[in-house]
Amino acid sequence: MTFSLRGRIQTRLFLAATVGVIWTAIITPFLPSPPMGSIGGVGMVPMQMSKFMVPIAVPYNPIPFDYRMTFETLGLMALVGIAWELLYHLLQQFRWDKDWPPLFTLVALVPEGIVLWYVIHLTHVENGTWALTSSGFPMFAIHLATTWVLMWLFMVGPMKVVSLKWRFEGGELV
Amino acid sequence: MGLNVATTVESGLVADAGGPHAHRHRALEDQALEGGGISAEMAGACVWSDEMVAASGISVRNVPFVTVGGGVASYAMVDALRISGVPASMIAVVGPFPSGYGTLKLLLEASQIDRDQRLRSGSSDRMGSIWGWPGYGLKEAFARRSPATLARLVAEPVLCDYFTPKASALYEDMDAEARRISWQSMFTCGRVPLVRRRDGGGYFIVIVPAEDESLANVQVIQARYVHLGIGFVAAHVLDDMMEYRSSTGDSRRVVNVYEPHEHIYEELARNPGKTVLVRGSASSSLQVIERLVRDRDAHDTGVEIYHLFRNYVEGPKGPPMFRTPGKDGFSYQAFTFTKACYGGQLQRKFRSLGSDDERAELLAAVGSTAVPKRKLWRKQSARGKREGWYKVVVGSASGLELQDNGRVRATVSQEGKPATSLEVDYVIDATGVEVNLRDHEVIADLLDCCGAETNAVGQLAVNDAFEVSGTRNGNGKIFASGVSTLGNPYVIPMYSFWGLQYAALLTCKDLSRDGFCQPLGIRRSVRGWWHRIRNSAP
């Protein structure tokens, strides 16, 4: 891949908004849901107001909470990713070919995943321990890794079909 | 001004290589035209009227879009137009070979890349599909059921060399797409000596049909748009070789790598123990050495190889942010240009440069001779050095002489040192060829008669739609792509499949603004791709 800086950022945002969103919508119900309480965010209490304004507990349905977590994770992956792209662009300057082999993009999952795990704690998308033993970790890891690989597969292939401009102008879409 | 592509071009040649009708001397041309139904008055007039042409009795067809050359550049142009919704009946292709790769195949074979050898571009540089996906690599992986090829596509170029397709994959792909877009129905076998402005807009394209060498049956097409994809035809061998040939009459011992030279390999197999000087450190030189070594092993030719480097690269050079990898004499780079020119940040920078001269400078900086880092080549030269049959010589080639003993004395000069000389049996030159724009009949005429201009590197000046500057005529436009548009403001790797396809797309974009074709937006692109996959007409 030979990216311009704009191309990199546009590509990441586009892939997250298309492949990322569709895949997250599909996979979330099948992810190992962490027990109640480890999911943060605003309004996380699984309760609902009765019509007399008395809070009543409803049977716990984790799905909406899982969705919030996966979508917020996806959003942060895209957002924090912009900073990553700046770093990659800098590193790219040291390559004579000024390119970015697909393998680099694939393995970037590891450093980006580690940083993202911390970021979702800092932003309270996920509560609980930062340790990898956290009950929320399997969900996070499976979601991120599968989304990442799919985005990557889309990028090395069908992306060119969707936009010829992307193929010829450094990954730029607009 | 001639462009010495010696250092910048993985280039092609030469008189015979352009096909039987490609390269003609102009004086000959003038004579021929006079005998061929085009009156002296017409030959002298830069603008032709309909009446003038009608009076000459020459048959005239009206086709809105004509591409001259019929090579890879024409192919890319026509494919893009067809995908953009232009029917085959509105396009004509004129060239010497019925397949788009006719000339390229000759040049590839001369430079030792036969069907089973690999090209020098990547998996997605796919001539038979403007989308480049699925690429040649994926196809090969499935056809051979080879997970290794698949793994390689993931790992390239970090853990292994780039995947590069076999020449046969290119030919098959181009044949398949040609059938799909009805290439044959658009094709006329012939040569175009002239393109003239038409009074009232558009152009007249003069065609000398291939089957009629007598030139009595010249045809004319009236077109709104003309595209010139004439390739390297005006290329010729370097001066010292020209001198050698004209003084000795010998073109058997001293050849350019792009000229057919199978006779050398045959003679080496028959008479073991000969010496060959390979000049130049472009990848074609390594292709030749690969063949010499293969024959050495297979037929015991015992050949000794001298390899002449003008610049022997000891190691990586340049500042950290513009550092060319290099070793053992070579600069390394996967493709003819650095990867970044293929659409990346360098292309962006190139586009933003203000002047032609700045562009020429950047072009020179990124277009220096480099070779892909192939394991086989490195192993071969290491073994040759160890066993003493591969020797490196550093300096510039500066003269060739035929000795009485039938061998060739090649002089090599090096700055600040006395010149040395070598006695060898054969010289294979891979330092490049000279391309002089004016040597090409159509272009010379375009410059003299149609108002075309040249750019800072001496090639045709074009705008960002690849329209040749100064040639517009009413609603008509002349476009060009290929090596003759090197130094254009948009595409750096002008002689690559990628560059030719990109140029074609930029031209199509302009034509869609004229209403001649549909813009290739997301929907049309995806639909077009689906048709290609299903192999149904565009």
Ligand SMILES: Cc1cc2nc3c(=O)[nH]c(=O)nc-3n(C[C@H](O)[C@H](O)[C@H](O)COP(=O)(O)OP(=O)(O)OC[C@H]3O[C@@H](n4cnc5c(N)ncnc54)[C@H](O)[C@@H]3O)c2cc1C
């Ligand atoms: C040996 C070699 C290997 C290459 N390998 C690669 C590679 O691996 N990957 C890559 O991307 N690029 C490669 N290239 C670069 C480039 O893609 C090819 O050179 C390509 O063929 C250029 O296309 P073209 O149409 O400009 O020229 P050509 O394909 O040569 O076509 C031009 C045609 O126009 C004809 N013509 C000229 N004048 C007239 C006239 N007046 N009337 C009618 N016809 C005329 C010529 O005879 C010729 O057939 C290679 C080039 C060479 C020489």
